[in-house]
Amino acid sequence: MRTSRLFLLLSSPALLLFASVFSANAKPKKDAAPATAEGSKPALVHTIPTSPWHTWSDPNGAKVDAELLSLDGTHVIVRTKDGQSYRLNLTRLVPGDRVFAEKAKALLPGSKVPVKQAAAKIDALVRTGLQKASLSANPPIADEPFVRRLYLDVAGRIPTAGEVFEYVHSSDPEKRAKLIDRLLASEGYQSQMFNWMADMLRLTDDYGKGVRSYVYQEWIKDEIAANRHWDTFVYQLMTAEGRISSTGPVGYLLRDRGMPLDNLSNTLTTFLGANVACAQCHDHPMASWTERNFYEMAAFFGATEQGFSKAKGVAKGAIDKKLALKLAAPHQARVENLTKVTTTFPKDYKYDDAKPGDPVHPKLITWNTSDAKSPAYLGASTDNATQLRERFAVWLTHPENPRFAVTIANRIWKKLFGLAVQEPVTDLDDLKQASNPALLQYLGEEMKRVHFDLREFQRIILNSATYQAESSPTPNLEKGPYLFPGPVLRRLSGEQIWDSILALVIGPELDRFKLKRADDIRKLDIPQEQLTAEIITAKANELGLLSKGGKKNLSIGKGGGNVNEDDFEGGKPPHFEGVMMARASELTQPSKESHFLRNFGQSDRQIADSNSTEGGVPQILMLMNGQIQKIVGSEKALVLRETNKLQKTEDQIRYLYLSFLGRMPSESDISTTRAMMTSGLTSKDLTWVFLNTREFLFVQ
């Protein structure tokens, strides 16, 4: 049935137009240079390119943009945007291409065997769990809903009509695995992962007092692009030392400057699922955490100064002190190691084992008495105060930490299935409470086996039959655990809806515009001992900060909520209805409360994991009468331009269904829609209709 409908479409003149869609989608890619992280690099350095796309050149200057498919001795097989494959002789290309090809090998679907084996093991464990409850898995998902789900989960947006069409039309038996690989290597993946982390890590632009977290944010993006493994990434968050104007990862501790206990509470719940919020003030009533445990953990950060120090020695010189301070101070916010632990028991400490004000000695928590024997607990002593955070980080990110691997595995599972194996993800104190403990344990083991490579871990899950099953309606967890017969039907996140609207309005070009706001801040990164009025004046002049009437403000990024179109790499993002069309990851963090993203549940970044998919009247008013329906229905929008190129009403209807819902319309869909068009509804009106369907707002 589907084939014949496709055939119908292919045999119509629309084919040419669909082909033109593909070529319209093919935008020159900027050079996929390997992402680099600034600062001292950890031992684990990945220099692989972030994308298999590359501009291949021969010594005569001929160039072609193409994606690396495979490496075959002295030849590469590449595919251009129009889908054509070519075999190129590497010896006839420029040397840089050979280097690229060698490095990009890591991106290629290499050994598929372990992925498939691991996915099969997951399926078996899920099946066992379902069988115990006399349940069975959902049927496999069809191609069309699969491609939509995969784009949303991996690239953070719906596929374009062209992308659905291309996928459904392919007869390659490995097309699912290949699409998974392609999307995991795409820029959309990086954007999507950034949004996920931004919610978890509570990323905000504005740290107060003129301090901006742009260097931190760009560092995170670089880490994602380099596919830095989770253990290394978290290790850096815990141990970084330096100024916020040069050392990205200090942004993690500085996020909660002055509130180190809250920061620790978040660290323990986010990375270890240790439910310690209560123990911050008193012994946990149910779990075994004591207030003493909490303070002993806090002591690992007790020899760390995190502050917005005043810039010293800027009193004299060409510009006045006030101005110099204003320019220099925000960029001096830093994390520094001290030589002495300053943590003491709180004034209202009410237990017998210590007195208020007593110094606290750092001590790691355990979940079971046997934990202390695990390698994570062995090693360096806690005597040297300057190494306390390092000691903590080694333990935290150790593969044998009792909760580190399983916590991130559980979180990734939730990201792809809508529910975690054990809920909530912030409380894994008792792993027996998991809906399927054997599954959770295996996921933790797999996370260790792939060395905390989140991309590889997701590749495994995405290739499982469990992921590739039809979704279930939202389960009532009070009636029993959800055993994952398939993913859970979900409303798109605010970021997914926004980025999907971008896909409709500007197409795959949406990944072109990259926000880069940290350069000016990096230029004002001056070591404290070198801070003089002369140097600040010179830097300020260099940056044009002192010229009156100039665009720039004295403090960089003042307002902490404005993104300027000049701040983008890859060109200025287009505006529709006065709204900047850039991905959620490339806008202010978080967006202003009046923005579409916030209306649809983007977290305000005050509390970890508080992105919401709840509805509300303001959302519906926005979809029915607000800017967004004007943007989607704009004559300038890609979806309408392409629709209106099609002659036949049926083809227009098909194109709109593919664009918004990622599927071909049924015969009855076509006749219903055609009847409305006959009675006066235009294709523009139909964009309003599709935007307001539940099918658009939810992912199967």
Next chain:
Amino acid sequence: MRDPLLSLDSYSRRLFLERCAHAAFGLSVLPAFGADPQSSSSPSKSAAAPSASPSTGPGFGSAKRVIFLQLRGGMSHIDTFDPKQGASKGPKGAISTKGHFQVSEFLPKTAEIADKICVIRSMTAKVGVHASATYLMRTGYEQRGTIKHPMLGAWAQHYLGASHETLPSSVAINHNAEHGNGFFPAVFSPLPIIDPDAGLQFSVPYAGMKMVEDRLKLVNQIDSTFRQRFPDENVSAYNDFYENTVRLMKSTELKAFNIGEEPESLKQSYGSSKLGRGCLLARRLIEHGVRFVEVSSGGWDMHNNLEDAMEDTGAAFDKAYAALIRDLDSKGLLSSTLVIVASEFGRKPEFSGSGRGHYPKVFSTVLAGAGVKRGFVHGSSDAAGAEPVGEGVTVGHFHATIGWAAGLPLDKIVSAPNGRPFTVGNKSKPILNVFA
């Protein structure tokens, strides 16, 4: 009025209630008007605290509606409701009022209605930073990095249910909602009105109501296969949100958002400031059944040029506030409406340059209406306006007092999704002395 709960068959009703009960997990709809709120809208378990005291006494439940004026930046107590002589004296002196107490000369119109209001002059707090102080004043709790506390409107909706079938129970005017729902479901979040003159954003049907309804029919047809396949609570919640929205758009109650319908002379009495427009809109909204309206006004961070700023921002407040109290009184609404004037903190007794710095140690708030004593002053600051005399009124006490007036059970504990227990006013006692 149609009761949506009654029109459902038993299966759907069960689904509906389950959906509400699981609001914290996923989506939720407005709690059914008139339904037992605690069973239908609570995301969490409620339990009486061990020391539960009977929720009755003077003033309890006297406020059917609350208007909360939040003056952003930190209102100088000395230059408004707690004038001082001597070293602390501001650019203007004190004037007598109808309320047998003095206010600053900056508030001549308020002086005229001072016989209807109750000033608390012994407010005290420890937070002198704008964002944290605003947070404390709006929620009664200090800001944490691990939990978001609800505003009073959300607490009221939790305990009392929705205040109207189509209109929202809470509205925030001149400012974003800032997650006023706290740990309650997002539907408890106040509906934001950014511009009081423009009213409810995007409520005017695109291309006309008929067109919208025709198109929604097509939406329902296109969507029918999907909705049949997924009898999902979150999908149905959205179906309900669409119904609620259309009902609101068609509702004659929508006029509650339109201050253009007010007589010109009344509009003039409130003034053309955003605060004045906001106060007028607030009055219309509570009149139509909205329970909790917050009106924000900026411009109170008077480090410099305090005198000029008071002549501007202060005068706009003076005009709007006096008009609001008079208007409510003349419509017979004041006796059941609690009007609150709150800010972030006070300002320093000493003048530095042309203004005053932040000062949380002592400051003033004002209550009016709803069983509150008229022409009364509770508590006082010392001669310099630097310290509360005796035990001060904390923001927790203040919230407990408002909660008490609104008829909320102060002794009931709600467990937030993170398991931590919370109460209205953070376990503080209400100041019963302010009630007649």
